[in-house]
Amino acid sequence: MPAKSMAIRKIQVRGVLVPMxxxxxxxxxxxxxxxxxxxxxxxxxxxxxSAYVFCYHSFALAPAVRLIRELGALIEGEPLSPLSLSGMLxxxxxxxxxxxxxxxxxxxxxxxxxxxxxxxxxxxxxxxLGGDLVRLPAYNSxxxxxxxxxxxxxxxxxxxxxxxxxxxxxxxxxxxxxxVAVAETVRAAVGDDIRIMTDYNQCLTVPEAERRARMLDxxxxxxxxxxxxxxxxxxxxxIRESATTAIQIGxxxxxxxxxxxALDAGASDLFMPDAGKIGGVTGWxxxxxxxxxxxxxxxxxxxxxxxxxxxxxxxxxxxLEYVDWGQPVLKRKLQAVDGYITxxxxxxxxxxxxxxxxxxxxxx
Numbered sequence: 001m002p003a004k005s006m007a008i009r010k011i012q013v014r015g016v017l018v019p020m021x022x023x024x025x026x027x028x029x030x031x032x033x034x035x036x037x038x039x040x041x042x043x044x045x046x047x048x049x050s051a052y053v054f055c056y057h058s059f060a061l062a063p064a065v066r067l068i069r070e071l072g073a074l075i076e077g078e079p080l081s082p083l084s085l086s087g088m089l090x091x092x093x094x095x096x097x098x099x100x101x102x103x104x105x106x107x108x109x110x111x112x113x114x115x116x117x118x119x120x121x122x123x124x125x126x127x128x129l130g131g132d133l134v135r136l137p138a139y140n141s142x143x144x145x146x147x148x149x150x151x152x153x154x155x156x157x158x159x160x161x162x163x164x165x166x167x168x169x170x171x172x173x174x175x176x177x178x179x180v181a182v183a184e185t186v187r188a189a190v191g192d193d194i195r196i197m198t199d200y201n202q203c204l205t206v207p208e209a210e211r212r213a214r215m216l217d218x219x220x221x222x223x224x225x226x227x228x229x230x231x232x233x234x235x236x237x238x239i240r241e242s243a244t245t246a247i248q249i250g251x252x253x254x255x256x257x258x259x260x261x262a263l264d265a266g267a268s269d270l271f272m273p274d275a276g277k278i279g280g281v282t283g284w285x286x287x288x289x290x291x292x293x294x295x296x297x298x299x300x301x302x303x304x305x306x307x308x309x310x311x312x313x314x315x316x317x318x319x320l321e322y323v324d325w326g327q328p329v330l331k332r333k334l335q336a337v338d339g340y341i342t343x344x345x346x347x348x349x350x351x352x353x354x355x356x357x358x359x360x361x362x363x364x
Contacts, residue, residue, distance in 0.1 A: 006047065006080045006120065011072025011109065012040040015065040015364025017058055018328040018357075022155070025145035027172025027203030034325040035061040037068055037364075038353065041112035043080050049116025050351045052326055053108035053276050054302055060101065065364045068105045075109070080120065082113040086282040099254040103277055110280025111306055111349070119348045124309065126343060129285070131313035138304075138320040138341040139166035139197055146170055149182050153189035165339030166195035166222065166319065172203040176212045183219045192220070197248075197319075199225040206235040213243035222319075223248040223270055231258070233265035246270050251301035255279050256286045263294060270318065274301040275310065288314040304334055305351050308343035329357045 016036050023032035035058045041049040055064045074092060075085055089106050096102055118128040126133050140159040144152055144167060152169070159167045169186055171179045186196060198221050204212065209227035216224065223246040228235045230252035240247040246269040253259045254277055262268065273287045288310075291298045297318035300307035304322050311317040320341055327333055331352040334341050344350040 016361040022143040026201040028201030049112040051111035107280040114281040126309040126312040134312040135340040136320040140164040141168040163336035217244040233267040236267035272299040275303040
């Protein structure tokens with residue numbers, strides 16, 4: 001059935017709270033359970049588009065579920081046209097604003113709509129978007145929280161053994177020299193051939209970030225991520241100017257407007273949009289075009305299932321961040337082979353719920 005003749009029937013949203021294999025302590029807070037809003041966009045012809053939104057905190061799950069449900073009601077009966085739907089919901093959010101849960105809800109609905117459209121066309125999402133399924137260099141982000149030098153070596157080796165040639169290390173210990181010692185311990189454990197990304201999760205001041213970046217500059221790190229508050233673009237630019245190691249930001253930019261502010265400020269060497277905050281597939285495509293104009297390397301943040309498709313059509317694609325946080329409720333698991341991940345060659349984004357698991361973890 002042609003997509004233009006299909007109408008959106010309804011949106012179903014469920015909230016689940018799933019366990020983490022490795023609870024994560026970061027400079028910005030701890031994550032021990034994964035609150036996900038599961039979205040099913042039901043269309044005519046028996047097609048359903050699916051997506052999830054990571055809500056960060058359990059207390060945000062119920063409000064997110066309700067907001068997605070309410071926004072979904074606004075598009076019932078509308079044609080399955082993701083760009084038009086995104087524009088319609090953006091217009092309805094103009095007075096409320098497009099940050100926080102509002103943007104996350106819009107992004108989740110957008111991802112589900114694109115998934116549905118790809119299924120209608122019988123194409124993987126990357127091919128629907130005009131690209132192909134690309135082998136993407138991926139790093140394992142499922143651990144290496146702030147756990148101390150005595151634990152990071154073994155955990156780093158575990159992450160590499162899962163099929164990866166790159167891993168992410170969280171930093172932000174009370175003392176700068178501990179950051180350096182931990183980075184040195186991880187490097188000694190995995191060897192020189194493994195790429196190491198680091199992430200401060202916004203926990204430093206600008207002067208302290210400059211000092212720690214200088215101390216880490218000799219460690220051969222791939223990047224230093226979010227050293228200071230995400231929207232301190234001038235501060236990020238200052239740190240970038242003084243550091244040798246690349247500065248990475250972007251996961252907390254709300255839509256392409258925030259991204260433009262970061263680019264204008266010269267805030268980073270690298271950029272990593274989050275599909276759940278940048279505006280879903282629609283927002284990502286716009287972000288990818290902006291990045292191409294400045295030859296800015298783009299990596300993904302979370303959402304590996306759909307990000308594998310989005311990076312495949314991103315001209316300046318860089319790294320895919322792999323987390324397994326959605327795996328407890330998904331039927332299909334992405335597999336890393338020799339450090340690379342490729343999206344599955346099936347219609348849509350490849351998201352299908354394990355309904356028994358959903359029933360087990362559902363709280364909303």
